[in-house]
Amino acid sequence: YKTLREWVAVESDSSNVLKRPDLHRMMEMAAQKLRLMGGTVELVDIGEQELPDGQTLALPKVVTAQFGNDSSKHTVCVYGHVDVQPAKLEDGWATDPYNLTDINGNLYGRGASDNKAPVLAWIHAVEAYQALNMLPVNVKFVIEGMEETGSNGLDAMILAQRDTFFSDVDYIIISDCSWLSRRPALTYGTRGNCYFFAEVEGPKQDLHSGVYGGTVIEPMTDLIGILDTLISPSGKILIPGIREAVAPLSDEEWKMYQDIQFDIDSYKNKIGVSQLMYNNKVDLLAHMWRYPTVSIHGIEGAFSDPGTKTVIPAKVTAKFSIRQVPNMDPAMVKKQVTDYLHSVFAKRKSPNTLKVTMVIGAKPWLADTQHPLYEAGKAAVKRVFGMDPDLIREGGTIPIARTFQDVIEKSIIMMPIGGFDDGLHSQNEKMSRYNYIEGTKLFIAYLNEVSLIKKTTV
Amino acid sequence: YKTLREWVAVESDSSNVLKRPDLHRMMEMAAQKLRLMGGTVELVDIGEQELPDGQTLALPKVVTAQFGNDSSKHTVCVYGHVDVQPAKLEDGWATDPYNLTDINGNLYGRGASDNKAPVLAWIHAVEAYQALNMLPVNVKFVIEGMEETGSNGLDAMILAQRDTFFSDVDYIIISDCSWLSRRPALTYGTRGNCYFFAEVEGPKQDLHSGVYGGTVIEPMTDLIGILDTLISPSGKILIPGIREAVAPLSDEEWKMYQDIQFDIDSYKNKIGVSQLMYNNKVDLLAHMWRYPTVSIHGIEGAFSDPGTKTVIPAKVTAKFSIRQVPNMDPAMVKKQVTDYLHSVFAKRKSPNTLKVTMVIGAKPWLADTQHPLYEAGKAAVKRVFGMDPDLIREGGTIPIARTFQDVIEKSIIMMPIGGFDDGLHSQNEKMSRYNYIEGTKLFIAYLNEVSLIKKTTV
Structure with a gap:
């Protein structure tokens, strides 16, 4: 686990502009690892990002690599990312999030499961075949460093290299997700995400709540007021047009969800709650996978430290996101949310100003589970896990x-x-040694199964 | 301003337990200053405070000092505090809040106006009389270090020393407030404050909003929902019983407010807003001084940093406070708020848990403006400011x-x-050199006026 430990030690938080040097270093480490394996490696410059204040910042380069170029073989392209979500010890971690710690067979650290260990498992799978000198397919890698904040710049890079790096790619493989239970899984769909900032600005600076309270229309009160109109206590999204756009649940889907192994009690137990939004398997799976939802993540600019402060914050910015499913369209959602919040805000007749920005707009994805690629996946799982x-x-x-x-x-x-309990994006993220090792075996088996797919079925 | 600079340099933030050593040092510095002036000084141990997690922490000692003990003279007791509100450069300060910076006649720094410079102005007033060897009254000091978080431990200390240190005190003087305009002012009433924590706890740890969103009843949604029921967009407190307890505005008060110098436009301009909660002087002054108000200060435990994080926070704690006026009673307010929030929360039928705590409960205060003490004040202001x-x-x-x-x-x-624009509790707090110097002269004049009060009128 030496390489994983080195990778986790890098605080490659793509959402924090102050950590950008660490992120650049992380990309260089990934490239260097692939170079030492003899791959054809490039660090692709994908330009700059614009910050909310108008400044620009260099994006982390994208690492591409190629192992083998035998045109008689299939070419798979493994996608992964080595940036991470923010993590601080004081958020409630039992161990230093940037010091990989092995406790009872689990490897704790930010990015261990999302997505550094899976990337390394693919690398180890290639190394295993290299040792035998019998790589059954050509393997390419695309490793990015902006996944956690919306893969800024990657779309353009893929478009630009569509007819070069990607021209001979037959299949794309992504391992940036988790099992649902102790049973291995193949994933055929993801939700998208539209991430919003709603900023309410009033006084030109923070005010003493004793001295000014009662005379000022407080931005925080306005913000709470509009946030409270996003979603009902029973989980109903109140923004007009959102629910109307969602594809209805088909009978086939219902049947399929019924058959999936999913234990509500162990799910409740893992989360640590006595009651979920729904109390049957199908509703839960459907609202996890194929219905949209609103989460309010927090408020920037208000008092968020321990203790007491009698302040009227002058400018407060709520962060919330709406998960996207077929047939929602992020551009439409942006308009629906912006129009709705402005109309709700207008009813308050507040002199403060509201600014709504969509900072991430990612579409959902859905695949055909009957495709040979999935049949190969089923065979590989069967071989490794029985x-x-x-x-x-x-x-x-x-x-x-x-x-x-x-x-x-x-x-x-x-x-x-x-694993289903790896704690992605939360405290005490981990990857178990079992999943890491068996996962590497799965990837080895899968490359072999893919090599058996008939060339014509692409 | 050397001493003021040294005092401001100490981050004596009483709300931050990690700054407690600085606060202890600040109390020692104040005591040492008074000792060097020849006062009879004591550092009074006032015990420990209990933290929310059950741990205890030593409170900063209270400094008492005495100059003169001539029983033929009046004895005044000056109260002040040398703890401060939190301040960080990144909150939007133009200068380091703990490095007193002189710009265009204004001395910028946390605590400059609240309350370190006023305490030092009193000390300088005593020094001025000491230089002439003619202190007209006996002067005592009580200087504490917990004012900004509710003067924890001070009530008990005053009660304990009622018949000793305070037995010969005739008048109490407090300079922990500001003018209303460019005209000097005497203050005859303050609002109290009840500060609440409302904590909603759900999952046992933070969750990924993509993976879990839609299945979990999110604590943040619950918290926003109950916060939105505290106050209406037009500033009406919605908690039953609060408004009913407030003494009605008398005709006399109305008349008095009409006569006060208060320019609405310059007030708006100072705050930087286009519109206030009320658009006439009397309503504004009344809601500033003698009506209660609710301010929501912020939320602890949610995502509050710049950037994006797709998290469902597991435990979120809102901080809000309600200003107290006659005839509200903090014990009653605590019950009203707690009962109300629990009833609102119950309607949501959430499996999460709500805990409401009142962490500060301070009563309002009101004085008689016809008292000789105020007549002496009027005379001193007239003498210094004309x-x-x-x-x-x-x-x-x-x-x-x-x-x-x-x-x-x-x-x-x-x-x-x-000054009216000193920015207490907010960014870029300052004390002007003019107010500091003329303020010291006012205190010198006032001590003389007090010495002229007939002994029998106490």
Whole structure:
């Protein structure tokens, strides 16, 4: 686990502009690892990002690599990312999030499961075949560093290299997701995500709540007021047009969800709640995978430290996101949310100003589970784990799946190796040694199964 | 300003337990300053405070000092505090908040106006009389370090020393407030404050909003929902019983407010808003001084950093406070708020848990403006500034005024020297050199005026 430990030690948080040097270093480390294996490696410059204040910042380069170029073989392209979500010890981690710690067979650290260990498992799979000098397919890698904030710049890079790097790619493989239970799974769909900032600005600076309270229309009160109109206590999205756009649940889907292994009690237990939004399996799976939802993540600019502060914050910015499913369209959602919040805000007759921005707009993705790529996946799971995989969807977002589908027009499979309890994006994220090792074996078996797909079925 | 610079340099933030060593050092510095002037100084141990997690922490000692003990003279007791509100450069300060910076005659720094410079102005006033060897009254000091978080431990100390240190005190003087305009002012009332934590707890740890969103009843949604029921867009407090307890505005008060110098446009301009909650002077002054208000300060535990994070926070704690006026009672308010929030929360039928705690409960205070102490104040203002003072109230809270009134049963005057635009509790707090120097002269003149009060009128 030496390489994984080195990778986790890098605080490659793509959402924090101050950590950008660490992120650049992380990309260089990934490239160097692939170079030492003898791959044809490039660090692709994808330009700059514009920050909300108008400044620009260099994006982390994208790592591409190629192993083998035998045109008689299939070429798979493994996508992964090595950036991570924010994590601080004081958020409630039991161990330093950037010091990989092995406790009872689990490897704890930010990015362990999302997505550094899966990337390394693919690398180890290639190394295993290299040792035997018998790689059954050509393997390419695309490793990015902006996944956690919306894969800024990657779409353009894929488009630009569609007829070069990607021209001979037959299949795309993504392992940036998790199993649903202890049973291995193949993933055939993901939700997209539209992430919004709603900023309410009033006084020119923070005010003493004793001295000014009662005379000022407080931005925080306005913001709370409009946030409270997004979703009902029973989980109903109140923004007009959102629910109307969602494809109805088909009888086939209902039947399929019924058959999936999913234990409500252990799910409740894992989360630590006494009651969920729905109390039957089908409703839960459907609302996890194929219905939209609103989450309010927090408020920037208000008082968020421990203790007390008697302040009227002058400018407060709520962060919330809406998960996207077929047939929602992010451009439409942006308009629906913006119009709705402005209309709700206007009713308050507040002199403060509201600014709504959509900072991430990622589409959902859906694949055909009868495709040979999935049949090969089922065979590989059967070989390594001795059982059939669950066919599942992912509530989270892998925006790039949609881009690969639209731009490269090649088939995609998502093959998770992370456990259902890995704690992605939360405290004490981990990857178990079992999943890491068996996952590497699965990837080895899968490359062999893919090599057996008839060339014509692409 | 050397001493003021040294005092401001100490981050004596009483709300941050990690800054407690700085706060202890600040109290020692104040004591040492008074010792060097020849005062009889004590550092009074006032015990420990209990933290929300059950741990205990030593409170900053209270500094008492005495100059002169001639029983033929009046004895005044000056109260002040040397703790401060939190401040960070990144909150939007133009200068380091802990490095006193002189720009165009203004001294910028956290605590400059609230309350370190006023305390030092009193000290300089005593030094001026000491230089002439003619202190006209005995002067005592009580300087505490917990004012910004509710003067924890001070009430008990005053009660304990009622018949010793405070037994010969005739008048209490407090300068922990500000003028209302460019005209000097005497303050005859303050609002109290009840500060609440409302904590909603759900999952046992933060969750990925993509993976879990839609299945979990999110604590943040619940919290936003109950916060939105505290106050209406037009500033009406919605908690039953609060408005009913407030003393009605008398015709006399209405007349008095009409006569006060208060320019609505310059007030709006100072705050930087186009519209206030009310558009006439009397309503504004009344809602600043003698009506309650609710301010929502922020949320702890949610995502509050720049950037994006797709998290469902597991435990979120809102901080809000309600300003107290006659005839509200903090114990009653605590019950009203707690009952109301629990009833609102119950209607949501959420499996999450709500905990409401009142962490500060400070009563309002009101004085008689015809008392000789105020007549002396008017004379001193007339002598130094050549005009009559405005008689004003303070929207903020100086809880100790109420304690002095209830326990020592001596008359109290509040004599501000801070400017109306000093930015207490907000970014770029300052004390102007003019107010600091003329304020010191005012205190010198006032001590003389007090010495002329007939002994029998106490």
